[in-house]
Amino acid sequence: MSERALDLDGFSDLIERPHGGLRREAEERRARTGLPEGALGKLDELGEWLSAAQSRVPVQPVSRPRLVVFAGDHGVAELGVSSRPAGAGAALVREALDGRSPAAVLARRFDVPVRVVDMSLDCALDELPAEVTRHRVRRSSGRLDVADALTPQEAEEAFRAGMAVADEEADAGTDLVVLGDLSVGGTTAAGTLIAALCGTDASVVTGRGGGGIDDLAWMRKCAAIRDGLRRARPVLGDQLELLATVGGADLTAITGFLLQSAVRRTPVLLDGVVSAACALVGQRVAFRAPDWWLAGQASGEPAQGKALDRLAMDPLLEQDVAVGGGTGALLALPLVRAAAALAAELPVADGGQPGEGPDASSDDGPGADAYDAT
Template sequence: MDTTVDLDTFSSLVERPDESARRAGEERWQQLDKPRGGLGQLEELGSWLASVQGSSPVRPLTAAKVVLFAADHGIAAVGVSELPAQGGTARRVHAVLDGTAPVAVLARRYGAGLRVVDVGVDADPHEFPAEVSRFRVRRGSGRIDLADALTEAEAIKAFRAGMAVADEEADAGTDLVVLGDLGVGSTTVAAVLVGALCGTDAAAVTGRGSGIDDRTWMVKCAAVRDSLRRARPVLGDQLALLAAVGGADFAAITGFLLQSAARKLPVVLDGVVSAACALVAQRIAFRAPEWWRAGQSTGEPAQAKAYDRLTLTPVQGLAISMGEGVGALLALPLLQAAADTLAEPSDVPAMTVAERGPVEPPRLPTAAELLNRG
């Protein structure tokens, strides 16, 4: 893999979505037999899909993919999370891979593919299938309140890994990415990045993350404060920022977001981690946020500040803070509905009985049977 990256090229590579297709989509809404604005937010979502697809009528979403970037963070050792610093991320990765994690259950329910990319989990590299860990940059990361998360070379490697994943998904025909993350301590890192880029203090961006109590929140707030001091001197260099106070997953997600925008692959953001990476990516290519949608608001203050700066409005306010892309995935049925409604009827796939299996209604007892039981 190349050991350099030219961030300046993204400003020219990332184009705006097709505005003429958006207008055509809006006109198509008006042609439907319905009250003006009668489909509410579906209309705005459908027009956005028309613009990012460059097509009106819109094409139905038939190849959505959940992509999860996984990594551990050294700051977790301070005690900023209710999740165990050792082994917690690896267990969550296994749950996704064996199909028991909520995101795996919901991906099956909504017909989305699912991919995990291990870029920095603190586990033996052979613990996961080779396909999962082939982009592994390092095992865990540095404790960002005291030391850099990554070396410059590792940050570049992770960034380029994210670009490579975006290229693979675009080449495979993925038509929408639901972006998520897996990593203990990641909301602390996200708070530092958002606080640094928005110029706010630690208390304004530190949230409850994994459901921490007041005492743990104060520990987390102190960790964010100390990390912000290390972030501010490198604010002008995005890769240096990701190396100093980010992590392999944050660098990879930032590269993924930018390359996805360059390849015209739309992305639904999940929680505060993807929001923080989107904020870094915006500094590199200001048009890139037009290719993204905010899937949901988690209640994390750092996410709200990031979305305000990005001018992104969450599709839903679900307050799902567990990560894994779960909140963003719950926006997929709405996007599918918007696409189907704005598409040519003949293009919308219909699920057949053979595909879903026969539905046997439950047999309810008759009134006579209920009386006889008495």
């Protein structure tokens, strides 16, 4: 790959882990509630994680979450690897914008605003609102089995777009991002990335996708991942080149978004196999970054299981939801909110009132400033 201005090595220096001392302080506060140890199960761990991420004890309620959905089409869909026709990503986005998709229904029910970011949909720009298309890099990513998904310049542009969206959300006060994706062919790209990074074969990571493909389509998908894997292995040492080779614009943007969210100390709730693949790439860039991310649910995709195992993440729910768009992650949001409410409002034995306690928040802590990657 040619020399470029974007330097991913800087993320390792800028990303700090959530405040470990405050996590212990939150654990001590929880012990003073008088509830038996383990009575709240994993909700205790969630509340402590949020305290560390927010740098606050007691934790603040999750009051300003947002569903951020990255969208794109993939050239590999031309091979018939999906239940939907190639180029149908725009129709999925219109369903989400019109409030008719599963994720949109849940977001409306949970009072979560939705933001859709078009990175590479195969439709004319004027078919979607300008605020959706303003970060688009190209119309559809290239066929990863025989050609690079992106040029080096497009990869950098997509990565920077993801970083910019993360900065916009942090600046707007979003306190938890529910991450989603909408694409046709995206799980094939995700499977290729995960197989390459986990050192496994195509058949091990090839799933049925959100549409439940038949056996013939599964074999075509497995062959595409196998061919993409051959192209991915030689560039494993350069994560941006890897994304350009087999990831595509939407997955590249998601990776940039995840890393910059960690820089800005914004917690992210992952959805399915696509966000897991991007998280795995992000871990290669900055090993502390995954401490800012939670796996919302297990989608049933074998590649997601491989990625979460490598990331040492246990999904909050196991619902096998694979429709994308952030649906599975949204299902886990009430659990996260419940953990925050319990950690904040349970009275403690020393007489403290619900919501009272030391506030260790800081606006100038590590990673508070945006990373410009230059």
